[in-house]
Amino acid sequence: MKLYFHPASHFARKPRIAAALLGIELETQVVDIFAGEGQSPEYLRLNPQGKVPTLVDGDFSLWESNAIVQYLATRAADSALVPPDDRSRVDIQRWQFWESTTWAPACGIFIYENVLKSILNRGEADAEEIRKGEEKFHRCAKVLNEHLAKHPWLVGDALSLADISVAPALMYADSARYPLEGYDHIGAWFDQIQQLPAWISTSPSA
Ligand SMILES: N[C@@H](CCC(=O)N[C@@H](CS)C(=O)NCC(=O)O)C(=O)O
Incomplete structure (x- = not known):
């Protein structure tokens, strides 16, 4: 799974924290939103909002940080971060x-x-x-x-x-x-x- 993020984004920090806690290794790529990289045609194909973060898992591209952390929790073998009830x-x-x-x-x-x-x-x-x-x-x-x-x-x-x-x-x-x-x-x-x-x-x- 690949995460497009910017280190200064508090939204993008959520999936990075979740992945670290869940023991999921993510490939990462910085999107320089300050230099307009979020508006490039390639990035807009992954995330039409042009914002970070975006997670790509095969042919599935997911944006909105809270949805991404939910998805990461479903990928972990054992997720103590989501109680079972x-x-x-x-x-x-x-x-x-x-x-x-x-x-x-x-x-x-x-x-x-x-x-x-x-x-x-x-x-x-x-x-x-x-x-x-x-x-x-x-x-x-x-x-x-x-x-x-x-x-x-x-x-x-x-x-x-x-x-x-x-x-x-x-x-x-x-x-x-x-x-x-x-x-x-x-x-x-x-x-x-x-x-x-x-x-x-x-x-x-x-
Ligand atoms: N609701 C979105 C917010 C994402 C967001 O606003 N990201 C900012 C960085 S903190 C961004 O990419 N801004 C670039 C832009 O708006 O062009 C989420 O939770 O993922």
Whole structure:
């Protein structure tokens, strides 16, 4: 299986972490999205969205990072990352939908305004966008923090695909200046994730 990714993409980090934890060796290829490689006709044939990540397994091309981690878990001989009971499996999907629809868009405002704009020479962060971002961020950080106050991991009592899908956006917590003050349970959970060899080996600087 081949993964097209960019080392700085928190979405693309999910399948890399999942593969490392599942013991799946992936062939990898960097797509330089900053140089427009995501828009090349060859890449658009694999992923019409022109984004990373994309997984190719034979004649099957799969995009959307949460779908990719689900697929990787089906390929592993023994996946402790997906508990066997139906409720836990659906609970994982619930967190993955939440990540796509709510958490990543809130984090994305800070990544764009405080990190990407300067890389792309698009000027200063927009104060009104940051204000809107704060509103969105606090709504979802509160949900995550309250859940983690009662549970060490997002689903069940062990690391699962849910944690692997939700945590990577936090790789930009400092540089994108997420307003994380006071969300101590998110901090403690993320500390555990950052100690995983699979997190360390997938760092953009690794
Ligand atoms: N919902 C998608 C988001 C993927 C995404 O937005 N990737 C960004 C990098 S973090 C990208 O490739 N951007 C390039 C572009 O939009 O042209 C997923 O989960 O895979």
